[in-house]
Amino acid sequence: AAGVIQSPRHLIKEKRETATLKCYPIPRHDTVYWYQQGPGQDPQFLISFYEKMQSDKGSIPDRFSAQQFSDYHSELNMSSLELGDSALYFCASSRGAGARTDTQYFGPGTRLTVL
Amino acid sequence: GDSVTQMEGPVTLSEEAFLTINCTYTATGYPSLFWYVQYPGEGLQLLLKATKADDKGSNKGFEATYRKETTSFHLEKGSVQVSDSAVYFCALPLNSNSGYALNFGKGTSLLVTP
Numbered sequence: 001a002a003g004v005i006q007s008p009r010h011l012i013k014e015k016r017e018t019a020t021l022k023c024y025p026i027p028r029h030d031t032v033y034w035y036q037q038g039p040g041q042d043p044q045f046l047i048s049f050y051e052k053m054q055s056d057k058g059s060i061p062d063r064f065s066a067q068q069f070s071d072y073h074s075e076l077n078m079s080s081l082e083l084g085d086s087a088l089y090f091c092a093s094s095r096g097a098g099a100r101t102d103t104q105y106f107g108p109g110t111r112l113t114v115l
Numbered sequence: 116g117d118s119v120t121q122m123e124g125p126v127t128l129s130e131e132a133f134l135t136i137n138c139t140y141t142a143t144g145y146p147s148l149f150w151y152v153q154y155p156g157e158g159l160q161l162l163l164k165a166t167k168a169d170d171k172g173s174n175k176g177f178e179a180t181y182r183k184e185t186t187s188f189h190l191e192k193g194s195v196q197v198s199d200s201a202v203y204f205c206a207l208p209l210n211s212n213s214g215y216a217l218n219f220g221k222g223t224s225l226l227v228t229p
Contacts (some may be wrong), residue, residue, distance in 0.1 A: 033216055042204060043159065045216040056216050090158060102215055106159040
């Protein structure tokens, strides 16, 4: 079965650079979530989109922005990178606007290292 | 917001031992509850879920029952294997009234030795 695809899988950047992470949801899934997992930490919700509109916002820094495109893929844009942004970034997708039974399926993550 | 608290690890067990990882929740309503597993170097995989009180989620020999009276969703397995070594996260929607982004517990690391 098709899964959530994230690219790149690994990314190394310098401080103050920018980075773009991409997420391709499972076919027919219209909702995308972004999470950040620091070393040894639990995943923290950043932002989500449903039908190309932002649906919920978590602890996303102002330096980050994201959007969902007409083909439902999503991109997380990160600017002025800081050392503390080094983390595993997960994308998850689900079908529907959000219901108590919806299951989120996670991608393998993008490991971002900021030097 | 709604949250979960799970037991701290690491938990080390011998193969074929019984596993319990405790998870309790705080919520204004009755949210769906989830267990996710993260194997070393990999992403999060849904292990099981329960959507209402008294529901039992099960998968791969793991079970968890949604208990409203004790606000708990403990994960159990009767006989663990070395391949079960991973980090286990209990989770629920951040806010049961709107949006279904997940709020995760701190994770419990499990190591199963031969």
